[in-house]
Amino acid sequence: MENRPLEYDYTVTKMFMFTTIVLGIVGMLIGVILAFELAFPEVNTILGSGVAEYTNFSRLRPLHTDAVIFGFTLSGIFATWYYVGQRVLKVSMAESGFLMFIGKLHFWLYLVGVAAVVVSLFMGITTSKEYAEFEWPIDIAIVVVWVLFGISIFGLIGIRREKSLYISVWYYIATFLGIAMLYVFNNMEIPTILGTNGIGEAGFGNWWHSVSMYAGTNDALVQWWYGHNAVAFGFTVPIVAMIYYFLPKESGQAIYSYKLSLLSFWGLMFVYLWAGGHHLLYSTVPDWVQTMGSIFSIVLILPSWGSAINMLLTMKGEWQQVASSPLIKFMILASTFYMFSTLEGPIQAIKSVNAIAHFTDWIVGHVHDGTLGWVGFMIMGALFHMAPRVFKREIYSKSLMATQFWIQTLGVVFYFTSMWIAGITQGMMWRAHDEFGNLAYSFIDTVTVLHPYYTLRAIGGTLYLVGFFIFAYNIYRTMSARPVEESELQSASPMGA
Amino acid sequence: MFHWLEKHPFFFAVAVFVMIAFAGLVEILPNFAQASRPLIGTAPYSTLELAGRHVYIKNSCNACHSQLIRPFKSETDRYGHYSRSGEYAYDRPFLWGSKRTGPDLMRVGNYRTTDWHENHMKAPSKIVLDSIMPAFTWMFTNLADINTAYAEQLTVAQFFTVPYNQPVPMKDGSTKVVKMGATLADANALALAEAKVVAADMKDQNVKDAIARGEIPEIVALIAYLNSLK
Amino acid sequence: MNKLYLWGIIMGAVMLVATYFTLVISAGNSGKSISEILSGDIVNALAITGAVALILITIFVVIKYVRQMQTDTANGQLAHENWDGIGEYLNELPMGWSIIFLLTMVWGMWYFIIGYPVNAFSNIGEYNEDVVVHNAKFNEEYKSITGSRLVDMGESVFLAECKVCHGLKADGIDGKAANLNARIEARSVKYVVENGSNNHLLGFESPMPDRNGLFNNNTEALITDAEIDAVSAYVANGMTGAGSDVFAGACAVCHAEDGKGMESVAPNIAAFTPTLVTNVLNHGKKGAIGTMPKFKRLNDKQKEAVGAYITSLSK
């Protein structure tokens, strides 16, 4: 028994790989449209002014953020969990009919949730809270999906053969707990239909409409406690879970240092939650909360970099692998962008810097350094690694993979350099007083000056999207290309020419 | 200890949870009660204004516009007095935003007017040359949802004791009563009366016709809301 | 040279050029040099420093570790566990990392427990100080400017505050707001004569009667439709052409023969004056075209300046 390799069951992994790709395309396509709308406002009415209500920037923006976060990223997290979980716990989904059922239910309910989100956001049904736009019926669906995810995690852990939990599992557990706590508290809302029975004419108004439990400053505080940590437990923690598995696995190298893993993990858990105040600098929340936000953001560099350094050092002496494998390139560049954005964030969290950066495109630049460079690259890397194993076929084309890598890298560079210029410029122009002590610029002056950078960003975004299409094509052809040997694949993924 | 935790998933999860729950409690709770007290001069939204606020949210204006004036000379010069916590006491949800693709709107009611908004929402780039704000033409035909706004008023009055039909103190020492209908019909009538005042300053014939028929286009509610931002 | 350093230098150079660009653009037409922008506002200086530090530190650190990939070899003692074939070394923590982590923790605690409370920093406190400094400087440098400098200052206010309604050229954007290149257009005059006016144009409440109170001394009757059209054209044409008799008969009592108004009786309707503009800015104005908002947040000098600018436009 001990020596015979387990037959892992990747049914659920495959399902979520599929949504990762489809929702990735949807989300990024909308992102590109948004970018063009800011550069060329005529694009708002591209399908005619009759349907402009559904194609204009403001209706589409939440669709972009939610499609890439709750669609692309979350699917990627689920897909990798159902893959990594089995393997590092040494237990197959096929061993438990119950977990198999939960896994599939998890997927199908998730799809229902996605459909509800898309329809409602197009209709303009939103609570306005960033990354938590959904009204209460969808909240409930999300909680159910999340509980199923939890059952899958702890169910698999419950029947594990590997007694001690691998680092990636720590991070998946944290993802589950973190999001559960944050989501519930940030979505405390009262359906307004409840208020109507007071006057004996119950049941008017939209049944799905709700009002936040918190008002004003408190609402902001709870929202950004959520928003900041949604980044933590959506864009950081689970992606770190991925890199801790896929990089050593693909390269065949051992993790550089257990101690560094340990300190980075607990450090991250402790420090992250305190830093949310950096979204509220110079607002009406108490000064001390803002100060905490700034300080802990600086401290946060270290546990963040800890993981990144651990990954880079894992590749010590393995330059030939980095040079020859595009898959490893994706992951190395991902850690690099992780380092970049976790230094950029803290710098933007310094109060005086935030005075310039807040509300500007520099923040949007920071967001996409993280999401395109780190989250996107890592998820695509993970899918590339999983594909030959779940489909039992070699990757269709290595050269396409390399092409994709360079196109997307160029795209990210365009994105962040342009937003860097746009953001800092705008921030400084807002503050400028002229030789008479008057405001030097009217607001619109600070908008028109950004046009070239918005155009550049749109081009960068298009490059990234083109790369993503190449990715989708490559995976699609992998599914249909010649099968490789039946034996389990160790380390490096086989790739066709 | 850590090695032990890594072999005991339940305790591992508890340890992680304690670690992450802690910060929220410390940062959010202490100021909770204080932060929800309204500033003198801050009144609840009328039915029409609230319906307009819903239009604002429905169209994600907060994706491009902030409602938070930071205490910098350059911002108070541009937008007026910096924001104070109590001014948001009736804002559920808050609408501070996190991106200023367009200007802050916290006090836009002080320096823009009904007719300007009408022109601007219809075709921003015709009014402000090279504006990248989309035109919101459908608001001139879609009807505002007064019923839902009224349902929200009833809800906040009941659950959060928002003072409708009660005197609220104003800065000059006077008091103001924001009326809320006693019945649904009543609420709709109040909103229509308010809408007539706004529409009187507007030029769009379709809007005027709609108001005459007793219907309230979204744009009227939205402008009532924008005008209330002071 | 190693390709790695080359990439590092290219990336660093690109970002430094980008940062330099931001300074050039934001200097734009504010009439300031780059060094003034940086030295005049500590926030600008800190933001740029942060941006530059961000690039340099990242590039430096990444190169350091990538060099290790190129030259070092993996070693150390392996833990006896392994997961799906992944092993773990029992290597010690990287020294630099541990020290900096420790230092930031200590600094964080110190700052929070001692640094911050002792400093008694407050956003609003800082703001108040800023305003005092700004106002003192304003009073010292601009309080007494006059003439063309005043007009220039007014233009700067106009471009920042007024052009969104009145247009870059102050032409009122196709009738959406008042065209300030001429004192007043015929439809506005007509509207006022028919409906009266109560806009505090004199700085205090002093309404002009509507047509039922406008008596034409020439005809000894209330003003008629034809007369209203005539006088409106006359006023809008800069007090020339037909209609002068109506004006003399019905309006001159208050607005004076030349239309220049009379102190505390009626405003100048032949030309803009800084006082008139200041009154409009203080009280707003509702008329035939639409509603002009109040501008409380401008200070007196700025109002006077923009008044001077507008007055200069129609000359």
Ligand code: HEM
């Ligand atoms: C040490 C780690 C980090 C710190 C201290 C940090 C800090 C910050 C700061 C100060 C802001 C701007 C808040 C504002 O002024 O509006 C911000 C925004 C943001 N960051 Fe980070 N960041 C970090 C890492 C990351 C990473 C790795 C990602 C994603 C992959 C990320 C995603 C975002 C997003 C999405 C926003 C925008 C939030 C909004 O909608 O306003 N951050 N971060």
Ligand code: HEM
């Ligand atoms: C093809 C690639 C993409 C393009 C062209 C793109 C473009 C955009 C644009 C134009 C915005 C609005 C910025 C604004 O309001 O000024 C935006 C926002 C955002 N995008 Fe993307 N995006 C892309 C991919 C992604 C991906 C892959 C993710 C996440 C995994 C992501 C996450 C976000 C987030 C979180 C925001 C909100 C930022 C904020 O509020 O500060 N984007 N994106």
Ligand SMILES: [Ca+2]
């Ligand atoms: Ca919700």
Ligand SMILES: [Ca+2]
């Ligand atoms: Ca945002």
Ligand SMILES: [Cu+2]
């Ligand atoms: Cu954050």
